[in-house]
Amino acid sequence: MKLNRISVRWQIFLGFVGFAGVLLVFLWLFQIVFLDSFYQTIKTENIKSCAAAIEQNIDSRGLSSLVDDVSTQNDVSIRILDLNINNLFQDLYSVQASPDSAIHRMDFQDLYQYYARAETQGGKLLETTTNQWNTEYFIRGQNGSIYGIAPPTDRTSNESLLYVSLVPREDGSHVMLMLHSPISPVNSTVETLRVQLLIITGILVVLTLVLSIVLSRTISKPIVKVTESAKGLARGQYDIPFEEEGYKEIQQLNDTLSYAAGELSKVENLRRELIANISHDLRTPLTMITGYGEIMRDIPGENTPENVQVIIDEATRLSNLVTDLLDLSKLQSGTQSLTLTEFNLTQSVRSILKRYAVLTSQDGYKVDFVCQGDVYVQADEIKISQVIYNLINNAINYVGDDKTVIVTQKTSPGKVRLEVTDHGKGIAPEDVPYIWDRYYKVDKTHKRAVIGTGLGLSIVKSVLEMHGADYGVESEEGVGSTFWFALNTLPGPPKGH
Numbered sequence: 001m002k003l004n005r006i007s008v009r010w011q012i013f014l015g016f017v018g019f020a021g022v023l024l025v026f027l028w029l030f031q032i033v034f035l036d037s038f039y040q041t042i043k044t045e046n047i048k049s050c051a052a053a054i055e056q057n058i059d060s061r062g063l064s065s066l067v068d069d070v071s072t073q074n075d076v077s078i079r080i081l082d083l084n085i086n087n088l089f090q091d092l093y094s095v096q097a098s099p100d101s102a103i104h105r106m107d108f109q110d111l112y113q114y115y116a117r118a119e120t121q122g123g124k125l126l127e128t129t130t131n132q133w134n135t136e137y138f139i140r141g142q143n144g145s146i147y148g149i150a151p152p153t154d155r156t157s158n159e160s161l162l163y164v165s166l167v168p169r170e171d172g173s174h175v176m177l178m179l180h181s182p183i184s185p186v187n188s189t190v191e192t193l194r195v196q197l198l199i200i201t202g203i204l205v206v207l208t209l210v211l212s213i214v215l216s217r218t219i220s221k222p223i224v225k226v227t228e229s230a231k232g233l234a235r236g237q238y239d240i241p242f243e244e245e246g247y248k249e250i251q252q253l254n255d256t257l258s259y260a261a262g263e264l265s266k267v268e269n270l271r272r273e274l275i276a277n278i279s280h281d282l283r284t285p286l287t288m289i290t291g292y293g294e295i296m297r298d299i300p301g302e303n304t305p306e307n308v309q310v311i312i313d314e315a316t317r318l319s320n321l322v323t324d325l326l327d328l329s330k331l332q333s334g335t336q337s338l339t340l341t342e343f344n345l346t347q348s349v350r351s352i353l354k355r356y357a358v359l360t361s362q363d364g365y366k367v368d369f370v371c372q373g374d375v376y377v378q379a380d381e382i383k384i385s386q387v388i389y390n391l392i393n394n395a396i397n398y399v400g401d402d403k404t405v406i407v408t409q410k411t412s413p414g415k416v417r418l419e420v421t422d423h424g425k426g427i428a429p430e431d432v433p434y435i436w437d438r439y440y441k442v443d444k445t446h447k448r449a450v451i452g453t454g455l456g457l458s459i460v461k462s463v464l465e466m467h468g469a470d471y472g473v474e475s476e477e478g479v480g481s482t483f484w485f486a487l488n489t490l491p492g493p494p495k496g497h
Protein backbone atom coordinates (compact mmCIF):
# COMPACT_ATOMS: atom_id res chain seq x y z
CA MET A 1 0.00 0.00 0.00
CA LYS A 2 1.42 3.36 -0.95
CA LEU A 3 1.12 5.83 1.84
CA ASN A 4 2.16 8.87 -0.13
CA ARG A 5 -0.93 8.78 -2.36
CA ILE A 6 -3.12 11.81 -1.90
CA SER A 7 -6.77 11.29 -1.07
CA VAL A 8 -9.52 11.60 -3.65
CA ARG A 9 -10.77 14.64 -1.80
CA TRP A 10 -7.49 16.47 -2.24
CA GLN A 11 -7.24 15.33 -5.82
CA ILE A 12 -10.64 16.78 -6.65
CA PHE A 13 -9.86 19.93 -4.71
CA LEU A 14 -6.49 20.46 -6.36
CA GLY A 15 -7.88 19.57 -9.77
CA PHE A 16 -10.59 22.14 -9.40
CA VAL A 17 -8.27 24.85 -8.13
CA GLY A 18 -5.79 24.03 -10.90
CA PHE A 19 -8.51 24.25 -13.50
CA ALA A 20 -9.67 27.62 -12.23
CA GLY A 21 -6.06 28.81 -12.14
CA VAL A 22 -5.43 27.82 -15.74
CA LEU A 23 -8.71 29.44 -16.73
CA LEU A 24 -7.71 32.68 -15.08
CA VAL A 25 -4.24 32.68 -16.61
CA PHE A 26 -5.78 32.27 -20.06
CA LEU A 27 -8.34 34.95 -19.37
CA TRP A 28 -5.64 37.39 -18.30
CA LEU A 29 -3.37 36.49 -21.19
CA PHE A 30 -6.03 36.89 -23.83
CA GLN A 31 -7.91 39.80 -22.31
CA ILE A 32 -4.96 41.89 -21.19
CA VAL A 33 -1.63 40.75 -22.59
CA PHE A 34 -2.61 39.74 -26.11
CA LEU A 35 -5.64 41.97 -26.49
CA ASP A 36 -3.63 44.68 -28.18
CA SER A 37 -2.11 42.45 -30.80
CA PHE A 38 -5.41 40.63 -31.35
CA TYR A 39 -7.17 43.89 -31.83
CA GLN A 40 -4.49 45.14 -34.20
CA THR A 41 -4.60 41.97 -36.25
CA ILE A 42 -8.36 42.15 -36.52
CA LYS A 43 -8.24 45.82 -37.43
CA THR A 44 -5.54 45.20 -40.03
CA GLU A 45 -7.56 42.44 -41.64
CA ASN A 46 -10.59 44.66 -41.53
CA ILE A 47 -8.91 47.62 -43.20
CA LYS A 48 -7.44 45.32 -45.86
CA SER A 49 -10.81 43.84 -46.69
CA CYS A 50 -12.34 47.34 -46.87
CA ALA A 51 -9.60 48.32 -49.29
CA ALA A 52 -10.14 45.18 -51.35
CA ALA A 53 -13.86 45.91 -51.64
CA ILE A 54 -13.17 49.39 -52.95
CA GLU A 55 -10.33 48.27 -55.25
CA GLN A 56 -12.62 45.78 -56.93
CA ASN A 57 -15.20 48.45 -57.62
CA ILE A 58 -12.89 51.33 -58.44
CA ASP A 59 -14.43 51.78 -61.88
CA SER A 60 -18.01 51.04 -60.96
CA ARG A 61 -20.67 53.70 -60.84
CA GLY A 62 -21.78 52.83 -57.36
CA LEU A 63 -18.34 53.54 -55.93
CA SER A 64 -19.50 56.65 -54.12
CA SER A 65 -22.15 54.89 -52.09
CA LEU A 66 -19.86 51.90 -51.56
CA VAL A 67 -17.21 54.17 -50.07
CA ASP A 68 -19.81 55.74 -47.79
CA ASP A 69 -21.08 52.34 -46.68
CA VAL A 70 -17.62 50.93 -46.04
CA SER A 71 -16.71 53.99 -44.06
CA THR A 72 -19.73 54.02 -41.80
CA GLN A 73 -19.83 50.29 -41.29
CA ASN A 74 -16.17 49.94 -40.40
CA ASP A 75 -15.39 53.29 -38.87
CA VAL A 76 -12.66 54.00 -41.43
CA SER A 77 -11.90 57.29 -43.10
CA ILE A 78 -11.35 56.94 -46.82
CA ARG A 79 -9.80 59.11 -49.48
CA ILE A 80 -9.45 58.31 -53.16
CA LEU A 81 -7.05 60.70 -54.86
CA ASP A 82 -6.14 61.26 -58.43
CA LEU A 83 -2.99 62.94 -59.75
CA ASN A 84 -4.17 65.61 -62.18
CA ILE A 85 -2.31 66.94 -65.19
CA ASN A 86 -0.46 69.41 -63.04
CA ASN A 87 0.78 66.55 -60.89
CA LEU A 88 -1.42 67.73 -58.08
CA PHE A 89 -3.54 65.49 -55.93
CA GLN A 90 -7.23 65.86 -56.33
CA ASP A 91 -9.86 64.12 -54.18
CA LEU A 92 -12.19 61.86 -56.13
CA TYR A 93 -13.94 60.64 -52.99
CA SER A 94 -13.37 61.55 -49.43
CA VAL A 95 -15.20 60.33 -46.34
CA GLN A 96 -14.07 61.20 -42.91
CA ALA A 97 -15.21 58.80 -40.18
CA SER A 98 -13.51 60.51 -37.26
CA PRO A 99 -12.24 64.04 -36.70
CA ASP A 100 -8.68 62.84 -36.11
CA SER A 101 -8.38 61.12 -39.45
CA ALA A 102 -4.70 61.39 -40.34
CA ILE A 103 -5.28 61.12 -44.07
CA HIS A 104 -7.48 64.19 -44.03
CA ARG A 105 -4.82 66.25 -42.34
CA MET A 106 -2.08 65.59 -44.87
CA ASP A 107 -0.80 68.27 -47.12
CA PHE A 108 0.45 67.74 -50.65
CA GLN A 109 3.93 66.80 -49.48
CA ASP A 110 2.66 64.16 -47.09
CA LEU A 111 0.41 62.76 -49.74
CA TYR A 112 3.14 62.63 -52.29
CA GLN A 113 5.47 60.99 -49.81
CA TYR A 114 2.95 58.21 -49.17
CA TYR A 115 2.35 57.86 -52.89
CA ALA A 116 6.07 57.44 -53.49
CA ARG A 117 6.47 54.96 -50.64
CA ALA A 118 3.53 52.91 -51.80
CA GLU A 119 4.99 52.85 -55.27
CA THR A 120 8.32 51.52 -54.03
CA GLN A 121 6.51 48.83 -51.99
CA GLY A 122 4.65 47.42 -54.95
CA GLY A 123 1.56 49.57 -54.68
CA LYS A 124 0.51 48.72 -51.13
CA LEU A 125 1.51 50.24 -47.84
CA LEU A 126 0.29 49.51 -44.34
CA GLU A 127 1.53 51.35 -41.33
CA THR A 128 0.66 52.09 -37.78
CA THR A 129 0.92 55.79 -37.12
CA THR A 130 0.67 57.97 -34.13
CA ASN A 131 -1.36 61.07 -34.71
CA GLN A 132 0.77 64.14 -34.32
CA TRP A 133 -1.54 66.63 -35.88
CA ASN A 134 -2.74 68.81 -33.15
CA THR A 135 -3.40 71.85 -35.23
CA GLU A 136 -6.66 72.76 -36.80
CA TYR A 137 -7.14 71.62 -40.34
CA PHE A 138 -9.38 72.00 -43.30
CA ILE A 139 -12.31 69.70 -43.69
CA ARG A 140 -12.43 68.69 -47.31
CA GLY A 141 -15.45 67.44 -49.10
CA GLN A 142 -15.56 65.23 -52.13
CA ASN A 143 -13.47 66.53 -54.98
CA GLY A 144 -11.15 68.14 -52.50
CA SER A 145 -13.17 71.30 -51.93
CA ILE A 146 -12.65 72.80 -48.51
CA TYR A 147 -15.86 73.32 -46.58
CA GLY A 148 -14.84 73.82 -43.02
CA ILE A 149 -12.11 74.01 -40.41
CA ALA A 150 -11.81 71.38 -37.71
CA PRO A 151 -10.53 72.36 -34.30
CA PRO A 152 -7.39 70.62 -33.04
CA THR A 153 -8.16 67.38 -31.24
CA ASP A 154 -6.82 66.58 -27.81
CA ARG A 155 -6.18 62.96 -28.70
CA THR A 156 -2.81 63.96 -30.01
CA SER A 157 -0.91 60.69 -29.74
CA ASN A 158 -3.46 58.04 -30.58
CA GLU A 159 -2.49 55.01 -32.57
CA SER A 160 -4.09 54.42 -35.90
CA LEU A 161 -3.78 52.24 -38.95
CA LEU A 162 -3.03 53.73 -42.31
CA TYR A 163 -3.43 51.81 -45.50
CA VAL A 164 -2.40 53.11 -48.89
CA SER A 165 -3.05 51.33 -52.15
CA LEU A 166 -2.33 52.42 -55.72
CA VAL A 167 -5.25 51.13 -57.73
CA PRO A 168 -5.12 50.84 -61.53
CA ARG A 169 -8.22 52.01 -63.38
CA GLU A 170 -9.63 50.82 -66.66
CA ASP A 171 -8.24 53.84 -68.56
CA GLY A 172 -4.70 52.92 -67.50
CA SER A 173 -4.31 55.67 -64.91
CA HIS A 174 -3.78 55.09 -61.19
CA VAL A 175 -5.60 56.45 -58.20
CA MET A 176 -4.36 56.47 -54.65
CA LEU A 177 -6.72 54.82 -52.16
CA MET A 178 -6.09 55.78 -48.57
CA LEU A 179 -7.83 54.30 -45.55
CA HIS A 180 -7.43 55.31 -41.98
CA SER A 181 -8.79 53.68 -38.88
CA PRO A 182 -8.13 54.59 -35.26
CA ILE A 183 -7.00 51.75 -33.00
CA SER A 184 -6.41 53.76 -29.91
CA PRO A 185 -9.50 53.00 -27.79
CA VAL A 186 -7.93 49.66 -26.91
CA ASN A 187 -6.07 51.17 -23.97
CA SER A 188 -9.20 52.36 -22.25
CA THR A 189 -10.86 49.02 -23.04
CA VAL A 190 -7.97 47.20 -21.41
CA GLU A 191 -8.45 49.32 -18.32
CA THR A 192 -12.14 48.41 -18.16
CA LEU A 193 -11.35 44.77 -18.78
CA ARG A 194 -8.69 44.75 -16.12
CA VAL A 195 -11.12 46.01 -13.50
CA GLN A 196 -13.72 43.51 -14.67
CA LEU A 197 -11.18 40.72 -14.64
CA LEU A 198 -10.11 41.57 -11.13
CA ILE A 199 -13.70 41.23 -10.02
CA ILE A 200 -14.15 38.02 -12.03
CA THR A 201 -10.92 36.63 -10.58
CA GLY A 202 -12.13 37.37 -7.06
CA ILE A 203 -15.51 35.75 -7.67
CA LEU A 204 -13.93 32.77 -9.41
CA VAL A 205 -11.43 32.17 -6.61
CA VAL A 206 -14.15 32.24 -3.96
CA LEU A 207 -16.52 30.12 -6.08
CA THR A 208 -13.80 27.61 -6.89
CA LEU A 209 -12.83 27.22 -3.27
CA VAL A 210 -16.40 26.78 -2.09
CA LEU A 211 -17.40 24.50 -4.96
CA SER A 212 -14.30 22.34 -4.78
CA ILE A 213 -14.64 21.91 -1.03
CA VAL A 214 -18.34 20.98 -1.36
CA LEU A 215 -17.79 18.74 -4.39
CA SER A 216 -14.75 16.98 -3.04
CA ARG A 217 -16.70 16.26 0.14
CA THR A 218 -19.77 14.93 -1.65
CA ILE A 219 -17.65 12.76 -3.91
CA SER A 220 -15.26 11.45 -1.31
CA LYS A 221 -17.72 10.90 1.53
CA PRO A 222 -19.45 7.85 0.04
CA ILE A 223 -16.08 6.45 -1.04
CA VAL A 224 -14.76 6.76 2.48
CA LYS A 225 -17.92 5.06 3.78
CA VAL A 226 -17.64 2.19 1.30
CA THR A 227 -13.98 1.77 2.20
CA GLU A 228 -14.88 1.52 5.87
CA SER A 229 -17.55 -1.08 5.13
CA ALA A 230 -15.15 -2.98 2.86
CA LYS A 231 -12.60 -3.05 5.67
CA GLY A 232 -15.25 -4.68 7.83
CA LEU A 233 -15.84 -7.17 5.05
CA ALA A 234 -12.13 -7.96 4.98
CA ARG A 235 -12.29 -8.66 8.71
CA GLY A 236 -15.07 -11.16 8.07
CA GLN A 237 -18.06 -9.05 9.06
CA TYR A 238 -20.38 -10.05 6.26
CA ASP A 239 -23.45 -8.39 7.70
CA ILE A 240 -22.06 -4.85 7.35
CA PRO A 241 -24.56 -2.79 5.36
CA PHE A 242 -23.43 -1.14 2.13
CA GLU A 243 -25.64 1.90 2.01
CA GLU A 244 -27.82 2.59 -0.99
CA GLU A 245 -26.82 6.23 -1.30
CA GLY A 246 -24.39 8.38 -3.25
CA TYR A 247 -23.97 8.61 -6.98
CA LYS A 248 -24.41 5.88 -9.56
CA GLU A 249 -20.91 4.39 -9.50
CA ILE A 250 -20.87 4.27 -5.74
CA GLN A 251 -24.25 2.60 -5.75
CA GLN A 252 -22.97 0.04 -8.22
CA LEU A 253 -19.90 -0.51 -6.06
CA ASN A 254 -22.13 -0.88 -3.01
CA ASP A 255 -24.31 -3.36 -4.86
CA THR A 256 -21.28 -5.35 -5.99
CA LEU A 257 -19.82 -5.37 -2.51
CA SER A 258 -23.16 -6.33 -0.97
CA TYR A 259 -23.33 -9.17 -3.47
CA ALA A 260 -19.74 -10.16 -2.68
CA ALA A 261 -20.53 -10.00 1.03
CA GLY A 262 -23.57 -12.22 0.46
CA GLU A 263 -21.54 -14.71 -1.53
CA LEU A 264 -18.71 -14.66 0.99
CA SER A 265 -21.07 -15.27 3.85
CA LYS A 266 -22.62 -18.12 1.88
CA VAL A 267 -19.16 -19.61 1.36
CA GLU A 268 -18.42 -19.06 5.01
CA ASN A 269 -21.64 -20.81 6.00
CA LEU A 270 -20.89 -23.61 3.55
CA ARG A 271 -17.43 -23.96 4.99
CA ARG A 272 -18.84 -24.25 8.50
CA GLU A 273 -21.46 -26.69 7.34
CA LEU A 274 -18.84 -28.60 5.40
CA ILE A 275 -16.72 -29.09 8.48
CA ALA A 276 -19.78 -30.04 10.51
CA ASN A 277 -21.03 -32.40 7.79
CA ILE A 278 -17.74 -34.00 7.01
CA SER A 279 -16.79 -34.52 10.60
CA HIS A 280 -20.23 -35.92 11.29
CA ASP A 281 -20.18 -38.07 8.20
CA LEU A 282 -16.71 -39.34 8.93
CA ARG A 283 -17.24 -39.85 12.61
CA THR A 284 -20.41 -41.93 12.37
CA PRO A 285 -18.97 -44.73 10.23
CA LEU A 286 -15.69 -44.60 12.11
CA THR A 287 -17.51 -44.97 15.44
CA MET A 288 -19.45 -47.90 14.02
CA ILE A 289 -16.32 -49.55 12.66
CA THR A 290 -14.45 -49.11 15.93
CA GLY A 291 -17.47 -50.22 17.97
CA TYR A 292 -18.14 -53.35 15.96
CA GLY A 293 -14.42 -54.17 15.79
CA GLU A 294 -14.11 -53.95 19.61
CA ILE A 295 -17.22 -56.07 20.15
CA MET A 296 -15.89 -58.71 17.80
CA ARG A 297 -12.51 -58.69 19.56
CA ASP A 298 -13.81 -58.74 23.10
CA ILE A 299 -16.98 -60.76 23.04
CA PRO A 300 -16.66 -64.34 21.91
CA GLY A 301 -19.22 -65.39 19.36
CA GLU A 302 -19.73 -61.88 18.02
CA ASN A 303 -17.40 -62.47 15.14
CA THR A 304 -20.36 -63.06 12.85
CA PRO A 305 -20.58 -62.39 9.11
CA GLU A 306 -23.34 -59.79 9.81
CA ASN A 307 -21.08 -57.78 12.06
CA VAL A 308 -18.26 -57.99 9.56
CA GLN A 309 -20.75 -56.77 6.94
CA VAL A 310 -21.55 -53.72 9.07
CA ILE A 311 -17.87 -52.88 9.18
CA ILE A 312 -17.58 -53.39 5.42
CA ASP A 313 -20.67 -51.22 4.77
CA GLU A 314 -19.41 -48.43 6.92
CA ALA A 315 -15.99 -48.56 5.33
CA THR A 316 -17.68 -48.44 1.91
CA ARG A 317 -19.64 -45.43 2.99
CA LEU A 318 -16.45 -43.72 4.08
CA SER A 319 -14.80 -44.52 0.82
CA ASN A 320 -17.87 -43.24 -1.11
CA LEU A 321 -17.71 -40.01 0.76
CA VAL A 322 -14.05 -39.56 0.03
CA THR A 323 -14.59 -40.48 -3.64
CA ASP A 324 -17.42 -37.96 -3.94
CA LEU A 325 -15.29 -35.27 -2.38
CA LEU A 326 -12.43 -36.00 -4.73
CA ASP A 327 -14.73 -36.16 -7.77
CA LEU A 328 -16.30 -32.87 -6.97
CA SER A 329 -13.06 -31.08 -6.29
CA LYS A 330 -11.63 -32.42 -9.55
CA LEU A 331 -14.75 -31.44 -11.50
CA GLN A 332 -14.87 -27.99 -10.01
CA SER A 333 -11.20 -27.24 -10.32
CA GLY A 334 -11.62 -27.63 -14.07
CA THR A 335 -8.78 -30.13 -14.32
CA GLN A 336 -11.05 -32.88 -15.57
CA SER A 337 -11.97 -32.98 -19.20
CA LEU A 338 -14.71 -34.99 -20.86
CA THR A 339 -13.97 -38.17 -22.75
CA LEU A 340 -16.69 -38.02 -25.36
CA THR A 341 -17.86 -41.26 -26.92
CA GLU A 342 -20.95 -42.26 -28.85
CA PHE A 343 -22.98 -44.78 -26.86
CA ASN A 344 -26.42 -46.20 -26.29
CA LEU A 345 -27.87 -44.19 -23.42
CA THR A 346 -30.90 -46.47 -23.04
CA GLN A 347 -28.62 -49.48 -22.66
CA SER A 348 -26.56 -47.63 -20.05
CA VAL A 349 -29.68 -46.93 -18.00
CA ARG A 350 -30.70 -50.58 -18.25
CA SER A 351 -27.35 -51.82 -17.00
CA ILE A 352 -27.36 -49.31 -14.14
CA LEU A 353 -30.83 -50.43 -13.12
CA LYS A 354 -29.67 -54.07 -13.02
CA ARG A 355 -27.42 -53.21 -10.10
CA TYR A 356 -30.42 -52.15 -8.10
CA ALA A 357 -31.89 -55.63 -8.49
CA VAL A 358 -30.63 -56.74 -5.03
CA LEU A 359 -32.19 -53.70 -3.47
CA THR A 360 -35.47 -54.31 -5.18
CA SER A 361 -35.67 -57.98 -4.33
CA GLN A 362 -34.53 -57.61 -0.69
CA ASP A 363 -36.15 -54.36 0.44
CA GLY A 364 -39.21 -54.23 -1.78
CA TYR A 365 -38.13 -51.22 -3.77
CA LYS A 366 -39.42 -50.89 -7.30
CA VAL A 367 -37.42 -49.12 -10.00
CA ASP A 368 -39.36 -48.86 -13.28
CA PHE A 369 -37.91 -47.86 -16.60
CA VAL A 370 -40.22 -46.37 -19.20
CA CYS A 371 -38.79 -45.94 -22.68
CA GLN A 372 -39.62 -46.25 -26.33
CA GLY A 373 -36.69 -47.43 -28.35
CA ASP A 374 -32.97 -46.92 -27.85
CA VAL A 375 -31.29 -43.56 -28.19
CA TYR A 376 -27.66 -42.81 -28.89
CA VAL A 377 -25.79 -39.82 -27.57
CA GLN A 378 -22.33 -38.37 -27.70
CA ALA A 379 -21.19 -37.78 -24.14
CA ASP A 380 -18.82 -38.96 -21.43
CA GLU A 381 -20.38 -42.34 -20.64
CA ILE A 382 -18.80 -42.78 -17.21
CA LYS A 383 -19.75 -39.32 -16.02
CA ILE A 384 -23.30 -39.52 -17.37
CA SER A 385 -23.66 -42.89 -15.59
CA GLN A 386 -22.52 -41.15 -12.43
CA VAL A 387 -25.29 -38.58 -12.94
CA ILE A 388 -27.91 -41.29 -13.40
CA TYR A 389 -26.64 -43.15 -10.32
CA ASN A 390 -26.78 -40.06 -8.20
CA LEU A 391 -30.32 -39.22 -9.31
CA ILE A 392 -31.59 -42.77 -8.74
CA ASN A 393 -29.78 -43.00 -5.38
CA ASN A 394 -31.41 -39.76 -4.28
CA ALA A 395 -34.81 -40.94 -5.47
CA ILE A 396 -34.39 -44.16 -3.48
CA ASN A 397 -33.12 -42.30 -0.43
CA TYR A 398 -36.07 -39.94 -0.47
CA VAL A 399 -38.58 -42.43 -1.87
CA GLY A 400 -42.21 -42.32 -0.82
CA ASP A 401 -44.29 -44.97 0.90
CA ASP A 402 -44.89 -46.69 -2.43
CA LYS A 403 -41.15 -47.40 -2.57
CA THR A 404 -41.35 -46.75 -6.29
CA VAL A 405 -38.89 -44.90 -8.47
CA ILE A 406 -39.70 -44.31 -12.14
CA VAL A 407 -37.03 -43.61 -14.72
CA THR A 408 -38.51 -42.22 -17.92
CA GLN A 409 -36.77 -41.72 -21.22
CA LYS A 410 -38.58 -39.19 -23.43
CA THR A 411 -37.47 -38.46 -26.95
CA SER A 412 -38.18 -35.53 -29.21
CA PRO A 413 -36.47 -34.80 -32.52
CA GLY A 414 -32.75 -34.46 -31.79
CA LYS A 415 -33.23 -34.58 -28.00
CA VAL A 416 -33.56 -37.12 -25.23
CA ARG A 417 -34.83 -36.28 -21.78
CA LEU A 418 -34.20 -38.60 -18.88
CA GLU A 419 -36.42 -38.19 -15.84
CA VAL A 420 -36.10 -39.78 -12.41
CA THR A 421 -39.32 -39.55 -10.44
CA ASP A 422 -40.15 -40.47 -6.89
CA HIS A 423 -43.30 -40.00 -4.82
CA GLY A 424 -41.50 -38.91 -1.68
CA LYS A 425 -41.80 -35.81 0.43
CA GLY A 426 -40.66 -33.45 -2.33
CA ILE A 427 -38.61 -30.32 -1.93
CA ALA A 428 -39.88 -26.99 -0.60
CA PRO A 429 -39.80 -24.31 -3.34
CA GLU A 430 -37.49 -22.13 -1.23
CA ASP A 431 -34.94 -24.99 -1.05
CA VAL A 432 -35.01 -25.81 -4.77
CA PRO A 433 -32.41 -23.20 -5.86
CA TYR A 434 -29.94 -24.43 -3.25
CA ILE A 435 -30.07 -28.20 -3.57
CA TRP A 436 -27.43 -28.09 -6.32
CA ASP A 437 -24.99 -26.39 -3.95
CA ARG A 438 -22.25 -28.34 -2.28
CA TYR A 439 -23.16 -29.79 1.14
CA TYR A 440 -26.65 -28.46 0.93
CA LYS A 441 -29.04 -30.69 2.76
CA VAL A 442 -32.64 -29.74 3.18
CA ASP A 443 -32.82 -31.87 6.27
CA LYS A 444 -29.93 -30.68 8.37
CA THR A 445 -30.58 -33.04 11.24
CA HIS A 446 -28.52 -35.80 9.64
CA LYS A 447 -30.95 -38.54 10.21
CA ARG A 448 -29.08 -41.74 9.89
CA ALA A 449 -31.88 -43.12 7.76
CA VAL A 450 -31.29 -40.52 5.14
CA ILE A 451 -27.99 -41.44 3.68
CA GLY A 452 -26.14 -38.86 1.67
CA THR A 453 -23.00 -36.88 1.45
CA GLY A 454 -24.63 -33.64 0.31
CA LEU A 455 -22.41 -33.75 -2.74
CA GLY A 456 -24.48 -35.82 -5.16
CA LEU A 457 -26.43 -33.05 -6.89
CA SER A 458 -23.35 -30.84 -6.97
CA ILE A 459 -21.57 -33.53 -8.96
CA VAL A 460 -24.66 -33.92 -11.20
CA LYS A 461 -24.69 -30.18 -11.84
CA SER A 462 -20.96 -30.00 -12.63
CA VAL A 463 -21.08 -32.93 -15.05
CA LEU A 464 -24.19 -31.68 -16.86
CA GLU A 465 -22.82 -28.17 -17.15
CA MET A 466 -19.59 -29.55 -18.61
CA HIS A 467 -21.77 -31.24 -21.24
CA GLY A 468 -23.72 -28.04 -21.83
CA ALA A 469 -26.87 -30.01 -21.04
CA ASP A 470 -30.15 -28.65 -19.69
CA TYR A 471 -31.23 -29.99 -16.34
CA GLY A 472 -33.64 -29.25 -13.55
CA VAL A 473 -36.12 -30.45 -11.01
CA GLU A 474 -39.87 -30.32 -10.69
CA SER A 475 -40.96 -31.00 -7.19
CA GLU A 476 -44.04 -30.59 -5.07
CA GLU A 477 -44.03 -31.06 -1.34
CA GLY A 478 -45.85 -34.22 -0.32
CA VAL A 479 -46.25 -35.34 -3.94
CA GLY A 480 -42.73 -36.10 -5.08
CA SER A 481 -39.88 -34.93 -7.24
CA THR A 482 -38.80 -35.38 -10.82
CA PHE A 483 -35.15 -34.68 -11.57
CA TRP A 484 -34.34 -34.46 -15.27
CA PHE A 485 -31.65 -33.71 -17.79
CA ALA A 486 -31.63 -33.53 -21.58
CA LEU A 487 -28.94 -34.41 -24.12
CA ASN A 488 -28.69 -34.11 -27.89
CA THR A 489 -29.25 -37.43 -29.62
CA LEU A 490 -27.39 -38.94 -32.54
CA PRO A 491 -29.43 -39.91 -35.60
CA GLY A 492 -28.61 -43.62 -35.19
CA PRO A 493 -26.20 -46.13 -33.65
CA PRO A 494 -22.56 -45.15 -34.07
CA LYS A 495 -20.61 -47.02 -36.76
CA GLY A 496 -19.22 -50.35 -35.67
CA HIS A 497 -22.16 -51.05 -33.30
Ligand code: ADP
Pocket: 394, 395, 397, 398, 422, 424, 425, 426, 427, 435, 436, 440, 441, 442, 443, 451, 452, 453, 454, 455, 456, 457, 458, 481
Ligand atom coordinates in the same frame (compact mmCIF):
# COMPACT_ATOMS: atom_id res chain seq x y z
P1 ADP B 1 -27.50 -35.82 -0.40
O1 ADP B 1 -26.32 -36.68 -0.44
O2 ADP B 1 -27.76 -35.20 0.91
O3 ADP B 1 -28.70 -36.43 -1.02
P2 ADP B 1 -27.52 -34.23 -2.77
O4 ADP B 1 -26.59 -33.18 -3.28
O5 ADP B 1 -27.69 -35.45 -3.60
O6 ADP B 1 -27.06 -34.59 -1.32
O7 ADP B 1 -28.91 -33.55 -2.55
C1 ADP B 1 -29.01 -32.34 -1.89
C2 ADP B 1 -30.32 -32.21 -1.16
O8 ADP B 1 -31.39 -32.15 -2.10
C3 ADP B 1 -30.63 -33.40 -0.31
O9 ADP B 1 -30.07 -33.28 0.97
C4 ADP B 1 -32.13 -33.40 -0.25
O10 ADP B 1 -32.55 -32.54 0.75
C5 ADP B 1 -32.52 -32.83 -1.57
N1 ADP B 1 -32.93 -33.87 -2.51
C6 ADP B 1 -32.20 -34.45 -3.48
N2 ADP B 1 -32.91 -35.37 -4.17
C7 ADP B 1 -34.16 -35.39 -3.61
C8 ADP B 1 -35.33 -36.13 -3.87
N3 ADP B 1 -35.41 -37.04 -4.84
N4 ADP B 1 -36.41 -35.88 -3.09
C9 ADP B 1 -36.35 -34.98 -2.10
N5 ADP B 1 -35.26 -34.25 -1.80
C10 ADP B 1 -34.16 -34.45 -2.56
